[in-house]
Amino acid sequence: MELIEDLNQIKAPFNNAVVTIGNFDGVHKGHQALLNQVIQRGAQAGGTSIAMTFEPHPLRALGLSSPPLITRRDQKIELIESSGIDVLLCLPFDKAFAQISAQEFIKDILVKKIGMKTIVIGPDYTFGKNRIGNIELLKTKGEELGYETIVPDWIKDVETDTKRISSTRIRKLVMDGHVDRAKHYLGRFYQIRGKVIKGRKRGGSQLGFPTANIKLYDELCPKFGVYAVTVETVHGNFKGVANIGFSPTFGDEMFTIEVHIIDFKEDIYDSRIRVNMVERLRDEIKFSNIEQLSDQIRKDVQKAKEILK
Structure with missing residues (x-):
């Protein structure tokens, strides 16, 4: 082109x-x-x-x-x-x-x-x-x-069969967390892009699940919560779990996008990655302690593996 x-x-x-x-x-x-x-x-x-x-x-x-x-x-x-x-x-x-x-x-x-x-x-x-x-x-x-x-006819909305596919409709679905439904209109998963930056170093040391912290490049941010994702890196493509929000268990009120890449051990600081939002798993939850949070992440990872088979 x-x-x-x-x-x-x-x-x-x-x-x-x-x-x-x-x-x-x-x-x-x-x-x-x-x-x-x-x-x-x-x-x-x-x-x-x-x-x-x-x-x-x-x-x-x-x-x-x-x-x-x-x-x-x-x-x-x-x-x-x-x-x-x-x-x-x-x-x-x-x-x-x-x-x-x-x-x-x-x-x-x-x-x-x-x-x-x-x-x-x-x-x-x-x-x-x-x-x-x-x-x-x-x-x-x-x-x-x-x-x-x-002047071709509009391509119809796959859910209602009456309205046309529109960027407005897709934008609302993503903002409401319905990334799986947005895929029907995009023809692909909604993707966020960003640079991996230094985080608070809690994922691996405290939770047992190391994460890549992303400085978001895109404007459209999905609804806060936990998602099953696939991740495109310089080392290839991997399955993962992403958390978007404020990590309420830690109470520091700092917005983050953190991605745990499953079975991945490479150093990707300062590199850019692409995260395909496959399905929303749950809302963010404030847990009583780190152990409860770690146990929930373990369940999230297992559920993501099942979705991403």
């Missing part, structure tokens, strides 16, 4: 460009369906499949409040690349870009600069200054400028 982060990098229009545009937060199954259509149509036309997204999120660039991102920039790029798209335009969004009119965006950027011959876009897509651009405008300008507008 070719990654373009500035329109000035484009020296000539792409051949038979098939384009989709969006924030693609989560790169969930709805987004994947759009990307797949773009790839298929690009192949049929002997052309180029292109996805366009923006950094930072347009709401943030305009100083407006926005929810925590499901996927930050690096993971979003990885996921879009894994879809098989030819080109990803990850363009800077600022107040100047927001002033581009919808007509200018279509004619000067999409058609002249990129060479768009087909656009595949969601039914609610709006764009341009004051967001006056919409599907109707795209179709009207397509007749004038010689491109086709395709």
